[in-house]
Every structure is written in structure tokens, then in C-alpha cells.
Amino acid sequence: RKEVEQDPGPFNVPEGATVAFNCTYSNSASQSFFWYRQDCRKEPKLLMSVYSSGNEDGRFTAQLNRASQYISLLIRDSKLSDSATYLCVVNLDDNQGGKLIFGQGTELSVKP
Amino acid sequence: EPEVTQTPSHQVTQMGQEVILRCVPISNHLYFYWYRQILGQKVEFLVSFYNNEISEKSEIFDDQFSVERPDGSNFTLKIRSTKLEDSAMYFCASSDPWDRGKAEAFFGQGTRLTVV
Numbered sequence: 001r002k003e004v005e006q007d008p009g010p011f012n013v014p015e016g017a018t019v020a021f022n023c024t025y026s027n028s029a030s031q032s033f034f035w036y037r038q039d040c041r042k043e044p045k046l047l048m049s050v051y052s053s054g055n056e057d058g059r060f061t062a063q064l065n066r067a068s069q070y071i072s073l074l075i076r077d078s079k080l081s082d083s084a085t086y087l088c089v090v091n092l093d094d095n096q097g098g099k100l101i102f103g104q105g106t107e108l109s110v111k112p
Numbered sequence: 113e114p115e116v117t118q119t120p121s122h123q124v125t126q127m128g129q130e131v132i133l134r135c136v137p138i139s140n141h142l143y144f145y146w147y148r149q150i151l152g153q154k155v156e157f158l159v160s161f162y163n164n165e166i167s168e169k170s171e172i173f174d175d176q177f178s179v180e181r182p183d184g185s186n187f188t189l190k191i192r193s194t195k196l197e198d199s200a201m202y203f204c205a206s207s208d209p210w211d212r213g214k215a216e217a218f219f220g221q222g223t224r225l226t227v228v
Contacts, residue, residue: 034216043203043219044155087155099145099157099168100217 001026004103006088012109017078021106023071023088031098033064035073036087038105044087047073078110114138116220118204124226125194133189133223135204144187145205145217146179148172155203161187194227201225 006023013019025033033050048055050062050071061074071088088103117136125131137144146158159169161179178190187206191198201224205217 038155041201041224043221045219046216049216099160099170100147100155101157102155104154 002103003027003101004088004090006086006103006106008104008106010107010109012111013078014111015078015080017110018074018076019078019108020075021073021086021088021108023073023103025069025071025088025090025101027090027092027101028066028069029092030069030090030101032091033071034089034091034100035060035062035071036089036102038085038087040085044089044102047086075108078108080110080112083108083110116204116206116218118202118220118223120223121221122224122226124228127196127227128193130190130192131194131225133191133202133204133225135187135189135220136185137187137204137206138208138218139185141206141208141218143167143207143217144179144181145207146189147203147205147219148200149203149222150197150200158189158202191225194225196227199225199227 004025035047036044037047038044048057050064052064054063059076063072085105085107087105089100091098119134144161147155149155157170158173160167176192180188201222203222204220207217
């Protein structure tokens with residue numbers, strides 16, 4: 001079983017749509033969770049951390065279900081600039097120094 | 113805004129040659145990392161470095177790889193005797209030890225290594 005598993009997509013959505021990405025992780029000892037965004041041939045950039053209580057940052061909402069080992073990202077009112085690959089990332093540590101384990105990424109394409 | 117910088121942005125080398133990829137982490141960060149991404153594949157952890165020593169390494173990070181912090185600002189990845197399968201984007205990252213509970217890393221723009 002993959003350590004972090006995502007639907008690779010692509011998700012093709014019109015501007016203004018709501019889109020949801022899901023991710024599962026295999027190691028129940030994982031402590032911290034993130035969504036990163038990666039544009040084509042660029043570096044991963046942190047989009048948001050994911051907390052057990054769920055958290056929101058503008059149009060983006062992240063949820064974590066530790067019991068199911070499941071992480072989600074919801075993007076509301078999609079913009080053309082949201083087109084990118086979204087990476088689900090986990091860390092076995094909740095402090096510094098631990099390695100990040102990346103999923104394959106889910107590709108999003110927002111069309112006019 | 114502080115950022116991680118990497119040089120060169122693109123390196124072409126012949127199989128069997130040695131390459132050194134260079135990184136300048138964010139100045140107050142103390143944890144440093146190398147990751148790689150083969151084209152079309154996921155980002156993979158190679159090594160983490162703290163207090164002038166390797167704190168963790170992956171199976172990929174075998175004897176052909178080494179890391180060094182030669183001075184107070186640079187962090188390097190050396191690949192001895194490169195192979196075709198070493199062709200990938202190599203990302204350097206750093207994180208802040210005082211950023212408790214976040215464990216997030218900031219990535220450089222990457223060095224694209226092509227082994228021919």
C-alpha cells in the first residue's frame with residue numbers, strides 16, 4: 001500500500017466550481033499533515049497545514065480524519081490561477097526534522 | 113520574503129561524472145533537506161541534516177550521495193559517478209526549529225539534473 005495515496009486526476013472544472021480532493025495515508029503514527037501546491041516544473045509550496053479540527057483559509061478548507069487516515073481539501077469558487085498539482089503530504093513528526101512523505105499529487109485544471 | 117536558493121537551475125552531466133548541487137537555506141533555519149522528483153513521479157525524500165550531521169536518510173541516499181555544509185550558508189549535495197536514473201529535479205528545503213507544531217519545510221526552486 002502506498003504511504004500517501006491520491007487520485008491523480010486530472011480534475012477539469014469550470015471557473016467558479018467547487019472541487020474536492022481526497023487523500024489517504026497508511027501510517028497511523030503520522031503526526032502532521034499538509035497540502036502543498038506544485039506548478040508545472042516548479043517547487044512545492046505550502047498551501048496549508050491540516051488540523052484535526054479542520055481549518056479554513058479563504059476559499060480553501062482542509063479536513064483530517066485520523067480514525068480513517070483520510071485528508072481532504074475543498075476549493076470553493078475556483079479561479080484559473082488555482083490550476084496546479086495539489087500534493088498531500090504527511091510527516092511522522094509534529095516538530096522539525098522529520099521527513100515529508102508526498103503523495104503523487106492531484107492535477108487540477110480550471111477552465112474559463 | 114526569505115527564500116531557499118539553489119544553483120545551478122539546470123545541470124547537464126555525462127554518466128559517471130560527479131556533480132555538486134548547491135543550496136543556500138533560509139538564514140535562521142537549522143534543519144536542511146534534499147528531495148528529488150523524477151519527471152512525472154512524486155517528490156521523494158533523500159536526506160535531512162541537522163547540527164552538522166545527517167539525521168535521517170532514505171534508501172535512495174546510498175554511498176554515491178553525500179551532503180555537506182561547508183560554511184555557514186551553503187548546503188551541498190554531491191553525487192559521485194552519476195547514473196542515467198539520477199536524472200531528476202533536486203529540491204533543497206529548510207525549516208525553522210522554533211516553529212513548533214508546524215513541521216513545514218520551505219523549498220528552493222530546484223536544480224534540474226540531466227545525466228546523458
